[in-house]
Amino acid sequence: MSTATALQTEDATEQVRALAEAARAASHELALAQTGAKNDALIAGAAAVRAAEAELLEANAKDVAFGQEKNLSPAMIDRLKLDEGRIEAMAAGLEAVAGLADPVGEVMASWERPNGLRIERVRVPLGVIGVIYESRPNVTADAGGLCLKSGNASILRGGSESIHSSGVITDCLQRGLEDAGLPRAAIQMVPTRDRAAVGAMLARADLIDVIVPRGGKSLIERVMNEARMPVFAHLEGLCHVYVDAAADPEKARAIAFNAKMRRTGICGAAETLLIDRQADTGVLQSILSDLAEEGCELRGDEDVRALDGRVAAASEDDWYTEYLDTILSVRIVDGVEAAIDHINHYGSHHTDSIVTENPDVARRFLAEVDSAIVMHNASTQFADGGEFGMGAEIGISTGRMHARGPVGTEQLTSFKYVVRGDGQIRP
Numbered sequence: 001m002s003t004a005t006a007l008q009t010e011d012a013t014e015q016v017r018a019l020a021e022a023a024r025a026a027s028h029e030l031a032l033a034q035t036g037a038k039n040d041a042l043i044a045g046a047a048a049v050r051a052a053e054a055e056l057l058e059a060n061a062k063d064v065a066f067g068q069e070k071n072l073s074p075a076m077i078d079r080l081k082l083d084e085g086r087i088e089a090m091a092a093g094l095e096a097v098a099g100l101a102d103p104v105g106e107v108m109a110s111w112e113r114p115n116g117l118r119i120e121r122v123r124v125p126l127g128v129i130g131v132i133y134e135s136r137p138n139v140t141a142d143a144g145g146l147c148l149k150s151g152n153a154s155i156l157r158g159g160s161e162s163i164h165s166s167g168v169i170t171d172c173l174q175r176g177l178e179d180a181g182l183p184r185a186a187i188q189m190v191p192t193r194d195r196a197a198v199g200a201m202l203a204r205a206d207l208i209d210v211i212v213p214r215g216g217k218s219l220i221e222r223v224m225n226e227a228r229m230p231v232f233a234h235l236e237g238l239c240h241v242y243v244d245a246a247a248d249p250e251k252a253r254a255i256a257f258n259a260k261m262r263r264t265g266i267c268g269a270a271e272t273l274l275i276d277r278q279a280d281t282g283v284l285q286s287i288l289s290d291l292a293e294e295g296c297e298l299r300g301d302e303d304v305r306a307l308d309g310r311v312a313a314a315s316e317d318d319w320y321t322e323y324l325d326t327i328l329s330v331r332i333v334d335g336v337e338a339a340i341d342h343i344n345h346y347g348s349h350h351t352d353s354i355v356t357e358n359p360d361v362a363r364r365f366l367a368e369v370d371s372a373i374v375m376h377n378a379s380t381q382f383a384d385g386g387e388f389g390m391g392a393e394i395g396i397s398t399g400r401m402h403a404r405g406p407v408g409t410e411q412l413t414s415f416k417y418v419v420r421g422d423g424q425i426r427p
Contacts, residue, residue: 012192016200019155020207022185023128027153030186031125035102037180038149042098045176046091049141052172053087059164060137067135067161075265075325079135080162090141090169093392097145100390103410104151118420123413125151127209130201131394132157132223134215137165142385142392143212144173144187150412153186155208157201159215160193167191198222205229212407214395217322232403232411234395236322237267238348239380242339242365243287244356245278251377252279252355256287258379259353261294265324267396268351268383272319272329274339281307284332291328300330319346336361340368347371349398351383372398372405 030038049056060082067080108121129152131143140156147154158166170189177184190197201208205228212232213223223231241259243252259270275284288308292298299314311330318329319342333339336354343352353375354365362376373383373396383406385393390408397403403411 012194012196013200015192016190016197016204019188019190020128020204023153023155023188024207026183026185027125027127029183030153031104031151033151033182037182038102039098041148041176041180041182042094042145044179045145045173046094048172048175049087049091049094049169052168053084056082056087056165056168059168062164063137063162070161072161073325076135078263079265080137082137082165086138090138093386094141094145096386097149097392100149100409102149103413108415115424116422117424120418121415122418124416126412126414128153128155128207129412130155130157130208130211132198132201132211132213132215132219134159134219135162137162137169139214140166140169140189141173143394144170146392146394146409146412148186150409152412155188155190155201157190157197163193199226202226203228212394232395232397232407233399234397236348237269237350238320238322238346239268239270239350239383240272240274240343240347240352241270241380242274242336242354243276243279243283244336244354244358244361245276246358246361247279247283247355248357249280249283252283253287253290255353255355255377255379257290259381260291260296260328262379262381264326266381268381269324270328270380271322272331272346274342275330275332277332277334288330295326297327298330299327301332303332304330322348336365340365344370350396351375351380353378353380372396
């Protein structure tokens with residue numbers, strides 16, 4: 001390691017240590033904060049985001065230029081870019097989180113023992129949450145807002161390409177905290193592009209309670225391998241749409257097109273389309289034509305290629321690939337059992353949808369597909385905490401421990417047992 005690299009690493013480590021110690025102190029205060037104060041901070045933060053629109057657009061232009069210099073794909077540039085509508089959506093999302101019920105202090109269950117002890121299971125914050133993410137600056141608002149509402153301090157490490165936008169958003173959230181009389185250190189951003197900061201965060205299990213990664217496969221793998229604290233794994237969004245023989249043709253066309261093309265760079269975008277061999281050939285041809293005419297590159301098996309000459313040959317790797325781009329893999333399968341087998345084998349356990357009017361087939365798909373989110377007659381693009389009525393989400397957890405699916409305010413809490421007695425001693 002060169003002297004310069006060693007100094008950079010030391011600086012990043014020291015930065016993270018200082019941020020984490022401040023976050024730990026803030027988390028104690030935030031855990032006891034009244035609901036009204038947290039809501040006031042979120043609403044003030046939303047107002048600050050709206051007021052900073054011009055500043056945000058200027059900062060974002062720098063980030064987009066940096067992303068273009070790095071030759072990011074058009075889909076990734078789209079994830080990075082802010083406009084007036086997306087800024088308003090961030091502000092509205094903060095207000096929506098303010099309108100949610102406060103999970104902290106909720107009595108999840110209560111009972112009384114024969115000896116008179118009264119026991120309650122009560123929701124409590126996790127403490128300090130580290131969020132490591134790529135590209136999308138709106139994650140800064142979503143993550144900061146959700147952590148605040150659930151009583152957690154947060155340390156946000158956005159992608160190097162979104163550092164200017166995320167910095168302005170963090171400043172807006174901190175202004176909201178100050179207006180509400182809460183500590184600025186409750187929401188902090190790691191202000192460096194140095195990748196050593198990620199490693200420094202993953203090593204501080206003494207100060208950071210949970211890590212939430214959002215990004216590509218390499219980031220997730222690094223976090224899973226290096227983290228010394230629990231991780232809410234947000235793996236690839238390798239999402240599928242299965243069109244059954246009993247699918248309504250118009251629903252199938254609309255859902256397949258929307259699931260892929262609405263926004264190709266988000267984790268809920270479909271990456272593989274599966275078609276029942278018994279489905280109407282005309283339906284499949286219409287779906288393929290809709291996609292191809294919109295500029296989607298299609299890669300399929302031999303049966304699919306026989307139906308449309310624009311379809312390129314799919315490789316084995318294609319079935320494992322999250323494209324996040326205008327590319328779709330297409331396969332013809334022998335019914336719902338084969339579709340389920342394909343999804344469980346190749347998928348990432350994120351979000352998968354079936355299009356069918358047969359309720360028995362739908363029930364089997366929903367029961368047997370091993371994913372965090374399973375859908376019937378709906379686009380996979382609805383895999384989003386806001387669309388689930390959760391205000392926003394900090395990610396889609398594809399693991400099985402603690403939280404699965406959209407991670408909102410409830411999923412950012414743990415619980416403790418409160419036991420009340422009247423002098424009982426154990427014999």
